[in-house]
Amino acid sequence: MSGLTRNSSDPPRYFYDLNPEQQKNWMKTTRRMEKNEQLRAEYPPFQSPSNFTVLHLHHYSSIETIEELIRMAKTTHIYTIDTESQVINKVAKGALVQIQFVHSIHESTLILIEMFYLPNQDSLLFKKIKELCSIILHDENTKITWGPFKNEFKNFYSYGLFEKGKIKNAINLQDRFSDWYNKSASITHPVRESREKQTSWSLQDAIKIAFQQFLDKNETVNKWRCGLDFKLNTWKRKLFSKNDYNANEEKEKRITMIQYAVADCTAVTKLYFMIYPSDSGIQTSYETPTPTTASTNMTLNINDLSDISEEEEPKILMPYFVKPTQTLIPKFNEQNYLTIETTEEEMNEFNVQEQQQAQEQTTITKLSKSEKQRKKNLKLKWKQKYHPNFQHKIKRPIYYRYDYQKVRAQLKDDDIYTSHQLNINRHKKEVLIGFKSETEQEQARIKMPINYFSKKQYEQRWG
Template structure:
């Protein structure tokens, strides 16, 4: 039998799930409208990535911030810090700091993380949060680099949204009112009043302003599990219910990453909706880190058959210590920091042989001889030349290499872009390191495979 506290938690969890699923059925899912580069930060990050991020931070003046706490925690220690570098209204970088997997404090890598942090929280940069910024860091006081200082402009968009919305109601009375169903007493999910005391949830604000569904079903989750696949925590059984399921372990982490990203990008999009004039004062940095990825995932609907399982999870007595002991990194084992992409599936990777590189050496030498012009001109020319060479190599491979002749055509939904197409291919268990080409005229995708065997397997 459940005690009184557990019964109360059960009722609250049930009400929140039902409300969440009602919104899921009513509105299209919120998805970021801008291009997002995702970079995980932990003990396997490499110094080049951190150096590139520091340069980006020096060129960025506006950020959004969110955090996630550990599930069933015994100690008040958070698990995740997400920071969105807003370079422009169309392009952002999001770093996900996995605080349970940071490097040893005496390493150069850790010092670089501290330098990145101090660069972000300085120079009167604007830090946008949904709620007071101090609340975001209550569970991260154990981090020695967690110092935000006073030389930042902290913007509590939740507080500003309340007065902004009330003003919009006065000047634009035709705006749709919020739900008038007075049966839900959970103010965080569905407040029925609009006065200056109203506490707006982020989910409700996205619903009212954008008519979109911001999923909040993962608020309580194993955020300390190690989300980046490079951490290899997916090799342990955590999300698989009975027997270990590699696909399940990876998929749950992908969903959690997308969830964490949406909590940042939704705040940014609300900010620019409220203050459209701010969208023109951003600067796109010149450096794009090599170890980045962009993901788009559809969160599966929660049906009545598995609501009970979710509620049981919320009442679980498993401790944080047990999870961290299972998943935490072992620092007494040296591991080389990989320099490859974080994304282990479905990534476009075009390799180049030494022979192919030699075919273009003469072009490179000619380019170097022309470097007597200004530095800006040289940078521009070299970038365009690199792209031209890459295109030539790809074209040559497609025409001459046998492993570029294995192609498969499949129909796709006409609204799918490259990210959604790759996500669909992953769902269909089709993984390729070669190029995919979308034919808009015929609503089909052409998929390249390295071998005939891979092609036959995908059919």
């Protein structure tokens, strides 16, 4: 949903009553919002490759939950960390800490520590949360952040949850991404290296460049001390409602903020595995407890409906255990059977009527088949534009001598499986490749560096 309510080309009246510094800040914020909406229109939304569980930590958390997280932390060695602060009386106060336990490339647990709602520092619960954080920040563990680690926690030490001091084994992925991009750009386009080299990237731009996806940054500046977890009951007070108090608006805003906080973490993790594909095979030894209750799930693959007519769909969507209604046919009784013989004249008249009806039926059938095909084409076209399974694409620069045959052959040689969606843009010198699933897209991204279709690659493979 678009959040743009400003226009840098047409400021409101109050803009001209602001002082120069305020006008500068207003314009900076507005341009950031405009960029956000432009990217929203141009790219599909960011998708995390990981299935994750989100847990909120605060004074209502149970000791059992924290102890379970401690056991999990002892077997997890890669963490992605992000924080959110809120300016209160012109002073930035730490409000939220997001920590992603990276169990594998596809599984993770994400905790949101709500700093304004921590338990008393003398309580056992606080000490357990502090112990958990200490295990996470242990020297041997890899801590991934977007930007310097010390910048993330500079507003959080006053809470007594984190200890000051030099953190070992911290990875500033913002710097690593710059190195990765500049190195890739110099290989692919050495002539443009000097003018394209960048030293600092925003996370939003990095996601756009690496995955051609839109990372929404609309919630960056926010009331992060609001209390995100519904268990805190802060949603029962008016904070985000536009007019009178509205419970739905209060809850929806918090859900949007949670989604933003989670995406900011998982986006960094996704970039980490792209830059360090050798770590994509990690697997922690921690196992979640087996659920005590079981459920039966039925999965329907929507792609399988693309070639099915409108009349057939209800039958396919019907649960398999629902039997069609039986039609009872009376048992044949020879005594009640009546034979009626027709004359030759009646038969001739009947045959003429049959021929006319057959011709009419043929015309109707042809029209019906044509209409069905049109509907199927429209359905397929809609799916290609909007369905998630048609949005898995990778864009790469391409050397001009590549053609479709060589691109497909190279992909086949490297066991890269596509959805046969392939488009070479000669004007922009780039190729767009589609994949059937996000998993195949991620596997291909690991095998396809930015210089995958470069001149050097062409000469090595095709001479």
